[in-house]
Amino acid sequence: MLGFGTYGRRGPEGVDAMLTALETGYRHLDTAQDYENETEVGQAVARSGLPRESIFVTTKIAPRHYPRGSLLPSLRESLDKLSLDQVDLTLLHWPSPNDEVPLAHYVEQLAEARSSGLSRLIGVSNFTIDLLEQTIAMLGKDAIANNQFELNPHMQNKRLADFSQSKGILVTCYLPIAHGTLGDDPILQDIARTHDATVAQIAIAFELAKGYAAIPTSGKPERIRENYAASKIVLTPQQIASIATLDQGKRRIDPEWGPKWD
Template sequence: MTVRTIPKLGFGTYGRTGPEGISALLAALEIGYRHLDTAQDYGNESEVGAAVARSGLARDDVFVTTKIAPRHYAKGNLLPSLHESLDRLGLEQVDLTLLHWPSPNGEIELGDYVEQIAEAKQSGLSRLIGVSNFTIDLLQQTMAIVGEDAIATNQFELNPHMQNKRLADFCQANGILVTCYLPIAHGTLGDDPVLQRIAAAHGATIAQVALAFELAKGYAAIPTSSKVERIRENFASQSIVLSPTDIRDIESVDQGRRRIDPAWGPDWD
C-alpha cells in the first residue's frame, strides 16, 4: 500500500520523545496508523524518523507531516530549516509541510513565508504543503499568493467542545482538508452527558465518539497517547458509525472552548 493522500486518522507525536516516545510511535505503526504528525517545535523529528526506519514499513507506506516553526519564517530561512528537519527525520522528502502558526503578531509579512513554503513543494522537499492555525482571512490571503489549490490542509483546534464551525465550513467549501488537533480535548470530554449517552449506545469510549464524529464530518484527526491501549482504542474509532441524529446531537454540545490561545496568536474567527 502506497499512501498518496492524507490519511484521515493520524498519530500526533507531541510529547512523544526519547525511547518511550519511539516505543509509542512504533506501537502506533504496528496497530495500523499510517500518518505521523510532528513539528520542528516538538523536538522529536529524530524519534519520528527512527520509528519510521525501525518499523519495517516501506517509506511510501508512512505519511509524514512536519511543521515549520515561525522563527524560521524570515526570507531565506525556511528552506534551510526544512533541510535540517529532513536530516533529523532521515528522509529525502516529507509528505506534508505546514506553517505551524501565522507569524506571531504579524512580525513577518505573510508573503515572505508563504512563498517559501510554496518553494518547498516546487523543489521537491515536500510533496504537499499546508498551514496550521490560519484564520479565514489568512487563508484567503494565502490562496491569493500561492493559488486556490495549493493548500492541502489547515490544521487547527477542533473537537466536540470546540467545533470551529465557521472556519471548518470555509475550509471544506474551498477544498482544504480540516485536520483536527486536540481532537479529544486532552481527555476532558468525559463529563458531557450527550457524549456519555452516545458512547454508551455504541459501546465505545467518549474519545472514540469524538474521533468518529470528526471523521464523519470529513475531517482528519491526529490524537496521541503514550499508552498502547489508548492508541489502539483511538484507532478503533474508525469502525464506529454514528447516525445522523448522533452527529446532530454532538454538534449541539459545541462550547467554543478554545484551549490553545497564545497572546501572540491570530485574531480567531
C-alpha cells in the same frame, strides 16, 4: 485521515509509542520542528519495517524560520533529522506572531518547499479565514492542501472548518479529544454507551464523519489502540447532529501572540 500526533512523544518511550501506533494500523505521523522529536519520528519510520510510501509524515515549520532565506534550510534540517528525502506535508505551524514577518515572505518560501521537492504537499496550521484567503490569493486555489487547528466536540470551529472545506482544504483536528476532558458530557456519554465505546472514541468518530482528519496522541499502548478503534465506529446522522449542538467555543490553545480567531 486518522493520524498519530507525536507532541510530547520523545526519547525511547516516544519511539515505542510511535511504533505501537504503526503496528496498530496508523499510517500518518504528525510532528513539528517545535516538538523536538523529528529524530524519533524518523527512527520509528525506519524501525517499523513499513515501506516509506505507506507512511504519511507531516512536519510543521516553526515561526522563527519564517524570515526570507530561513524556511528551506530549516526544512532540510528537519529532513536530515527524519532521515527522509521528502515529507508528505509541510505546514506553517502558526501565522507569524504579532505579524513580525510579512505573510508573503513565508508563504512564498512554503511554495518553494513544494516546487523544490522537499515536500509533496503544503499547508497551514492555526490560519484564520482571512489568512487563508490571503494565502490562496498568493498561491492559487489548489495550493493549500491542509489547515490544522483545534477542533473537537466542545470546540468545533465551524466557520473556519466550513470555509476550509469549501476551498478543498482538508481540516486536521488537533486536540481532537480535548486532552481527555470530554468525559463528563452526558450526550457524548449516552452515544458512547450505544456503541460500547469511550467518549474519546465518539469524539474521533464524529470528526472523521465530518470529513476531517484527526491526530490524537498517547503514550499508553492501550489508549493508542483504543483511539485507533474509533475509525470503525459509524455514527448515525442523528448522533452526528446531536454532537454538533455541543460546541462551547472552548479553546484550549490560545497564545496571546496568536491570530485574531474567527
